[in-house]
Amino acid sequence: MLVLAELPVFTLGLWGLATLLTLLLLGRMVAFEQYREFPLFCTYLTVNLLQTAIGVLLYQGYGFTSSFSYQIAWTTQAFVVAARALAAAEVCYLVLGKYKGVWALATRILGFCGLLVLGLALYFGRNGYTVGITALEIALEACIATWVAGLFLFARYYAVRVLPVTGLLGLGIGLLSCFKILNDLVLERFARRYGDAWNHASLGAFAGILLIWIWALRKSSVETVPEPRLRPSMVYASLIPQVNRQLAELNEHLTQLWKLESPK
Amino acid sequence: MMSAGFFIIAVISALGLAGLLLWALRGASHRRTNEPGLAAFENAPHHLRNMAQIHQAMDRADLQYAAQKGGQRLADRLRRERRQVALLYLAAIRRDFEQSLRVARIVAVLSPEVSGSHEYERLRLSVVFRMRFYAIKLRLHMGTVAQPQILTLGQMVTSLALQMEETMARLGERAALAAELALQSER
Numbered sequence: 001m002l003v004l005a006e007l008p009v010f011t012l013g014l015w016g017l018a019t020l021l022t023l024l025l026l027g028r029m030v031a032f033e034q035y036r037e038f039p040l041f042c043t044y045l046t047v048n049l050l051q052t053a054i055g056v057l058l059y060q061g062y063g064f065t066s067s068f069s070y071q072i073a074w075t076t077q078a079f080v081v082a083a084r085a086l087a088a089a090e091v092c093y094l095v096l097g098k099y100k101g102v103w104a105l106a107t108r109i110l111g112f113c114g115l116l117v118l119g120l121a122l123y124f125g126r127n128g129y130t131v132g133i134t135a136l137e138i139a140l141e142a143c144i145a146t147w148v149a150g151l152f153l154f155a156r157y158y159a160v161r162v163l164p165v166t167g168l169l170g171l172g173i174g175l176l177s178c179f180k181i182l183n184d185l186v187l188e189r190f191a192r193r194y195g196d197a198w199n200h201a202s203l204g205a206f207a208g209i210l211l212i213w214i215w216a217l218r219k220s221s222v223e224t225v226p227e228p229r230l231r232p233s234m235v236y237a238s239l240i241p242q243v244n245r246q247l248a249e250l251n252e253h254l255t256q257l258w259k260l261e262s263p264k
Numbered sequence: 265m266m267s268a269g270f271f272i273i274a275v276i277s278a279l280g281l282a283g284l285l286l287w288a289l290r291g292a293s294h295r296r297t298n299e300p301g302l303a304a305f306e307n308a309p310h311h312l313r314n315m316a317q318i319h320q321a322m323d324r325a326d327l328q329y330a331a332q333k334g335g336q337r338l339a340d341r342l343r344r345e346r347r348q349v350a351l352l353y354l355a356a357i358r359r360d361f362e363q364s365l366r367v368a369r370i371v372a373v374l375s376p377e378v379s380g381s382h383e384y385e386r387l388r389l390s391v392v393f394r395m396r397f398y399a400i401k402l403r404l405h406m407g408t409v410a411q412p413q414i415l416t417l418g419q420m421v422t423s424l425a426l427q428m429e430e431t432m433a434r435l436g437e438r439a440a441l442a443a444e445l446a447l448q449s450e451r
Binding site: 099100101102104105108109121124138142145146148149152153155156157158159160162167170171174175177178179181182185189228229230231232233234235236237238239240241242243244246247248249250251255 | 270271273274275277278279281282284285286288289361364365366368369370371372373374375376377378379380382383385386387389390392393396417420421423424427428431432435437
């Protein structure tokens, strides 16, 4: 008898739905060769499916309560999070990679912010978690969400065009990470009280985000942003210091203006 | 068990990040093209040509003359209208300033090398500029700022735009950048 049959019907239904949606999305991406545009995102979906398959085999062989199953399940989760981090990096590159200067700046800043968030989450969460890997997962998810949010901020600031498909893939990855953080926090704090609810929320959120991704990739051909023609670096080097100097003078003038009183 | 403090901060941070994601993506995806387009290069600062009239409208002697000849009511009405002119002028300065900033961003986006310190400095200065700008606007509403001084601010913003134009022309890049932007606007 299949051990999965022991799961509550609702949990089983959600799990089946999420797996089917993942298969559908991956199948579509392969059929329409969209994996060429998003190879790392495709890898993430594949790793996710592999995790599901390993989970089924594990639980079938060792049951839900075995410590071996527990350890392997959390180890596969580390691979899934790492694959999602790579998919997030791919989205970042697709949005900003064509703009070499801004991309170099963004990788430095986002890399630093990501590591900072990772370090802070690990440091402040170090004593709180009975399961160390949960703290690591929260930290990694926070790092991914920070990258994606930072990417969109960069795109907004520099008025870089974000294609709907790339934007929605990034949004899904970022929201999933935020949701995982919330879910892990609730799991850690209220695991005993809301054991099943944690599973349902997690599967439901993943299914919802899969629908966003399916919607994003609904067209068979992926729109691309044409290569920009970069200007010589001399233009930047000549113009920008001058703009900054003028801005500083403007600010100085504003300060003086602020101090002046109107004549009565 | 984690502390309540960490739990609350982490939950707020996660919700904040989700909100930031939605807000930033909304702003970025609404720009179908590199927004400034040709307009940023082709529109000379508009308020420059109205400088003489605005200067006269803000002239203190003019107001005193109106008060002497037409009485206090006329002077008060004139003062209110002058404030409106000053506010409109301030809005025009802001637009020209934003336009110059947009051009600077385009140059950064199309540059193969970008200096982190320059970019940070410009971001910092533009944030400070905006904050002070709003503070002065507020004071102008309250009538506690010397209006003629705003003229100098306008001249400075105009000078920034003109200097950028000159530098781009000197480097022979004005037309190339404008063409690139026109191309992007059509996509």
